Amino acid sequence: RKEVEQDPGPFNVPEGATVAFNCTYSNSASQSFFWYRQDCRKEPKLLMSVYSSGNEDGRFTAQLNRASQYISLLIRDSKLSDSATYLCLLGGSYIPTFGRGTSLIVHP
């Protein structure tokens, strides 16, 4: 099993849809979790940290499930501008490791 796994997609959704991505991990000692957004030919940019209690930022909600070893990202009311690749990152004292990313395409 890979250390960090993500469905590469693409997820092709209409504007206004709700879409969710998961990222599963194998190292139970992972301490910090993040979602990054990467646009084509650009560097990854931090979207949100993922806390044990879950956190929300506008249309975006991130959750951590330690028992099942996955994190999730929910995007509500998708916009065309949400089209990008979404990468999960496991960090902390553990070697920071990215998933391969999930491609999201939001169409009119």
Add this chain to the structure above:
Amino acid sequence: EAGVAQSPRYKIIEKRQSVAFWCNPISGHATLYWYQQILGQGPKLLIQFQNNGVVDDSQLPKDRFSAERLKGVDSTLKIQPAKLEDSAVYLCASSGQGRGGYTFGSGTRLTVV
């Protein structure tokens, strides 16, 4: 706050040549990372520095790659000699205390021909 600076933005070299990339992290960030991102994949950590010491370089191909951060601030990553499969984007990131995540530079896109 200034971001992570990287140069050059693009580099094209022939195989077996050498190349160097430079990174200046966010001021005050003690930890610096070099990642390699091949098209269609997530970034892969090559080396992690804490100040001027190496924390992890287990995924660095040491026969051809080297990196240093002599004064605990900026860093260079070198490839010598380059191979075709080294074509990728080389991303530098830095992080500070707390849970703020990692900030990336804009990367160097290397093409080996």
